[in-house]
Amino acid sequence: MRTLLIFSLILLGGCSPKPLATDISGLWINQAAIDSAAQGRSLLQAIGANGLNLEWNIDTRTGKAQFSNAFEAADGQLLPNASGNWTVDYNGHGTDELQSDGTQLTQLPTKSYPGQVFRRAAQPAPAGARWGTTFRQALNAAYMAGKWKIIEGPGAGNTVEFTADGRLSGLTQNDRYELCLGGGCATQGAGNDTLLLGNVYSGDGFIFVRYGKRMELLKQINLSRPDEIPQLTPGPRQWLLEKQ
Incomplete structure (x- = not known):
């Protein structure tokens, strides 16, 4: 047993x-x-x-x-x-x-x-978010949110504020932004960092260069013909911002 x-x-x-x-x-x-x-x-x-x-x-x-x-x-x-x-x-x-x-x-x-x-x-995004x-x-x-001072460019001396949910204030008429994380916007920008600044009516793309607490926002120059996929290269600097 x-x-x-x-x-x-x-x-x-x-x-x-x-x-x-x-x-x-x-x-x-x-x-x-x-x-x-x-x-x-x-x-x-x-x-x-x-x-x-x-x-x-x-x-x-x-x-x-x-x-x-x-x-x-x-x-x-x-x-x-x-x-x-x-x-x-x-x-x-x-x-x-x-x-x-x-x-x-x-x-x-x-x-x-x-x-x-x-x-x-x-902090998960709200239900139904993309x-x-x-x-x-x-x-x-981590990368953008907070207050930045305009060192050079329109509104020099003013304060710009970015929020985590993509809102923006203090940078002319723009009230929203979106960072390019890859894909078509990165390919068209030839690997440069790019972002979109805009409002409910329109938006413009910029190439940006980040080094520490400073960030340059550069105009984009399109090297392609109108019937071709855009190929963008850095143009004149529009703003120089410094994180506060």
Whole structure:
């Protein structure tokens, strides 16, 4: 009888299930790219050095995983796998593998892309916001938000204020801005950092150069013909701003 009991316990131990994958539900952002940019360096270089994807939005209950980067957003089916990680299947068009220790989310490297690390967003964007908004607002808060003094240009001596949600005041008639994070705006700008300044009626693109607490906003010169894709190069300086 004693022998049978021991044998039964061994069988039960050998059949014990593997631990379930860590629940990774929530919004995760590429904090490394934000921290790098916040040092006052080139924005596109900071993003390029820290991976392609900028944000993950994951719901393990519904089995959905959405990612966004500088030029696209897509979703896939999320499933736990035998290794204790999670697999994102893009309807047969490739997969990604995710793992988490509860503090950070790691997108494991593939043959085509290096690995990336994400952290939970401290302030997720409101429900219904477009994909990537959480990353963009966290980036704006670290990179642009706050008060800047106009050192040179129209309104010299005045104070300009940028907010994390893309609003702007004190820079002529502009009341909103949007940083270029990659894609077409970066390609047309020949890899220069660019942003859009505007209001409800219109907007203009500028090339900007950030070095520490100072930032130059330069007019864009289009080198292409009217029927060609714009190719923009830095023109005269419109403003020189200094972070306060």
